[in-house]
Amino acid sequence: MGWMRAPRTGGLMLLALIVAAIPWFLPNNFYFEMAILVGINAIVAVGLNLLIGYAGQISLGHAGFFGLGGYCSGILVATYGWPPALALLLGAVGVAALAFIIARPILRLKGHYLAMATLGLGIIISIVVSTEDWLTGGPDGMYVPPFTLFGWELYGEAVWYWVIGGLLLLAVWLALNIIDSPVGRALRALHGSEVAAQAAGVDTTRAKVRVFVVSAVFAAVMGSLHAHYAGFVTPTSSGFFHSIELVTMVVLGGMASTFGAVVGAAILTVLPQLLSGFEDYEMVVFGLILMLTMIFMPQGLVPTLARVCKRRDQRASPIPGVDEVDP
Amino acid sequence: MRGKHVRAWLAASAVAMASSGAIAADTIKIGSFLSVTGPASFLGDPELKTLQMYIDQINAEGGVLGKQLALVHYDVGVDADNARTSTKRLLEDDQVDVIVGGSTTGTTMAAVPLVERAGVPFISLAGAVVIIEPVKKWVFKTPHTDRMAAQKIFEDMKARDITKVALISGTGGFGKSGRAQSTAVAGDYGIEIVADETYGPKDTDMTPQLTKIKNTDGVQAVLNFGFGQGPAIVTKNYKQLGMTAPLYQSHGVASKKYIELAGDAANGVRLPGSALLVADKLADDDPQKPVVIGYQTMYEKATGTDVSTFGGHAYDGLMIAVEAMKTAGSTDKEAVRAAIENTQGFVGTGGVVNMSAEDHLGLDLTAFRMLEIQDGDWVLVD
Structure with missing residues (x-):
């Protein structure tokens, strides 16, 4: 039964079941759209969680990478007629290179300074895409053609749902494997104490740079796909508020919990739509829910709930060795 | 929290279904x-x-x-x-x-x-x-459209024998589009854009851009394309700098709010607006009068x-x-x-x-x- 409880097998299977089951409960394309947006946000949050939750580094500029991916696809495909898959790949590689180059100086900073530097980076990207209107269409954004692969057009909500659902599983699988690999252990070590990790022989800078690049690539790829799915890309997608939203997803769902990031993304994407009936009070209710969650569950939803379940479990049938499970 | 969330979901979807059933x-x-x-x-x-x-x-x-x-x-x-x-x-x-x-x-x-x-x-x-x-x-x-606004303004300028115009526009979507349309149609009215300045959506002082325009030779009128706070600040700075060439605004500022924000500095500013703004001043035989x-x-x-x-x-x-x-x-x-x-x-x-x-x-x-x-x-x- 042990494998059922390990996140790498049991958790992933549960997620796969949920992804497979959800379409049966979606009455129309609007709900499909919500599910797709949840998936896109979840993948970015899973990547960001590697950086925030495991490496303990804050990034307030991830929407910048998301936007860069989107604009890269938009410009190369719409303006220069590149094949979308190639544009997506180039966007990912370009963002990886950018992240790699700036990671070294940025990640030398700690705490607020690191947050400030990533914030600045995000804002610079956002300003560039909204002012260089000859290239990006300016504040109103630009049109992005549909995604095609070998002459087959990715079209319709159902198709997109399965693509994004598959990618979500892939992303979660990747993240769980990274966490359980030597790199992941190094990350967790440096999250605990960077000095201690260094003393134990961990190349902390290298570990941080790597995970920063990986999470930036997650964001860039999803930015590209989102641009193709939405059919346009605007500077809002690379803006400061989107960055904050992504960080909130990770924190709300539970830092250092891959499934937490998925849950956080789902809640933050769906909640505003559910609350649209409140009209003017929408933002107030939204803020209140977030505040109360953080006050009463400071570790985030999934870790807190997991601990509650575990405690109940142990009371019922104490199995030794179960508590090594780290959701 | 999760339980509540699920219940909220269910409640919301129940309401949604009930209402769609009730169409x-x-x-x-x-x-x-x-x-x-x-x-x-x-x-x-x-x-x-x-x-x-x-x-x-x-x-x-x-x-x-x-x-x-x-x-x-x-x-x-x-x-x-x-x-x-x-x-x-x-x-x-x-x-x-x-x-x-x-x-x-x-x-x-x-x-x-x-x-x-x-x-x-x-x-x-x-x-x-x-x-x-x-x-x-x-x-x-x-x-x-913004193009019509630009055309209307240039028509008025032409009637006043103005041929050299300085343009100052916001970098927001409205200002950008307005700037593009103004540059595109100016030639049709024999008007030359001799200065072209922009300001950001959150700028609070446009004196540098206006000073540049002031120091440009031969500017006969200034056209500001933008909406929100920007145009009001431009208008105020314009007065502060003692600039006297006619100032034109776009239809983006066609609300009382603009006059309130710009105060006395707004006196003499011209802009294209819809009949609604001057409802009570329209001629009695104007077809729009009863509607507005x-x-x-x-x-x-x-x-x-x-x-x-x-x-x-x-x-x-x-x-x-x-x-x-x-x-x-x-x-x-x-x-x-x-x-x-x-x-x-x-x-x-x-x-x-x-x-x-x-x-x-x-x-x-x-x-x-x-x-x-x-x-x-x-x-x-x-």
């Missing part, structure tokens, strides 16, 4: 997405109030085709992604019969591909010319605030849609679309609308009035 044949659904909050709330707020007010009134008078109208509205701020999701919700989940909305060009353009694919008539309330050019089968709009007076009276009575052009756009959009449904005799989407396209001689707050298959706006330059600000009020120039 009896006796309601016509008017969908709308507007920028009621955020930096463009001065557009969305009067628009939403106008829609609610007139839908209530039409319902009280017996509705359209014997059916009651129901407004389904989502606030999208200025977020294009949100506009897209809300449009999908209107089309797929609420299954509206017609959409009247889209306060800004960005949110409108996000909705365009969806309504084109779904085949639902969409009347936009946003300014830029790209919305209707090239013509899109299902997309219409009511506000004058009626709208102004009703809006100011219901909301207690000054009327703005933007609410008028929503009035025009709603009424064109309602008239089209009456003409079509049904809410069949294609029939309503065709009826909107054939709108002839509709007198709205924005002007007299004559649409065609090539023109999904239907206004000409006469729809704009050249106004001058004198002692805190609008005065008709022509």
Whole structure:
């Protein structure tokens, strides 16, 4: 039964079941759209969680990478007629290179300074895409053609749902494997104490740079796909508020919990739509829910709930060795 | 928390299902997405109030085709992604019969591909010319375009023998589009743009740009394209720098708010505006007079605030849609679309609308009035 409880097998299977089951409960394309947006946000949050939750580094500029991916696809495909898959790949590689180059100086900073530097980076990207209107269409954004692969057009909500659902599983699988690999252990070590990790022989800078690049690539790829799915890309997608939203997803769902990031993304994407009936009070209710969650569950939803379940479990049938499970 | 969340979900979907089950044949659904909050709330707020007010009134008078109208509205701020999701919700989940909305060009353009694919008539309330050019089968709009505003301004400049103009514009969507259109049509009026400055949406001081313009040789007039706070700051700085060349503003500032913000500095500023702003000063035989007076009276009575052009756009959009449904005799989407396209001689707050298959706006330059600000009020120039 042990494998059922390990996140790498049991958790992933549960997620796969949920992804497979959800379409049966979606009455129309609007709900499909919500599910797709949840998936896109979840993948970015899973990547960001590697950086925030495991490496303990804050990034307030991830929407910048998301936007860069989107604009890269938009410009190369719409303006220069590149094949979308190639544009997506180039966007990912370009963002990886950018992240790699700036990671070294940025990640030398700690705490607020690191947050400030990533914030600045995000804002610079956002300003560039909204002012260089000859290239990006300016504040109103630009049109992005549909995604095609070998002459087959990715079209319709159902198709997109399965693509994004598959990618979500892939992303979660990747993240769980990274966490359980030597790199992941190094990350967790440096999250605990960077000095201690260094003393134990961990190349902390290298570990941080790597995970920063990986999470930036997650964001860039999803930015590209989102641009193709939405059919346009605007500077809002690379803006400061989107960055904050992504960080909130990770924190709300539970830092250092891959499934937490998925849950956080789902809640933050769906909640505003559910609350649209409140009209003017929408933002107030939204803020209140977030505040109360953080006050009463400071570790985030999934870790807190997991601990509650575990405690109940142990009371019922104490199995030794179960508590090594780290959701 | 999770339990509550699931229950909220269930409750919400139950409500959604109940309401979709309740779409009896006796309601016509008017969908709308507007920028009621955020930096463009001065557009969305009067628009939403106008829609609610007139839908209530039409319902009280017996509705359209014997059916009651129901407004389904989502606030999208200025977020294009949100506009897209809300449009999908209107089309797929609420299954509206017609959409009247889209306060800004960005949110409108996000909705365009969806309504084109779904085949639902969409009347936009946003300014830029790209919305209707090239013509899109299902997309219409009511506000004058920025190109028309530029043309009207240059027409007035030409009449005053002005040939050298300095341009200062905001870098927001409205200012950018206005700048592009102004540069494009200036030549048609024998006008040369001798200086071209821009300012950011959050700038609080435009003295450097204006000083540059002041030091440019031969500037006979200055044109400012932008909306929100920017133009008011430009106007104030203009006065502070002692610049005396005529200052023109775009239709983006056509509300009392601008005069309040700019104060005395606004005296002598000229801008193109709709008849609504000068409702009580229109000639008695003006075809628009009864419509604009009626709208102004009703809006100011219901909301207690000054009327703005933007609410008028929503009035025009709603009424064109309602008239089209009456003409079509049904809410069949294609029939309503065709009826909107054939709108002839509709007198709205924005002007007299004559649409065609090539023109999904239907206004000409006469729809704009050249106004001058004198002692805190609008005065008709022509």
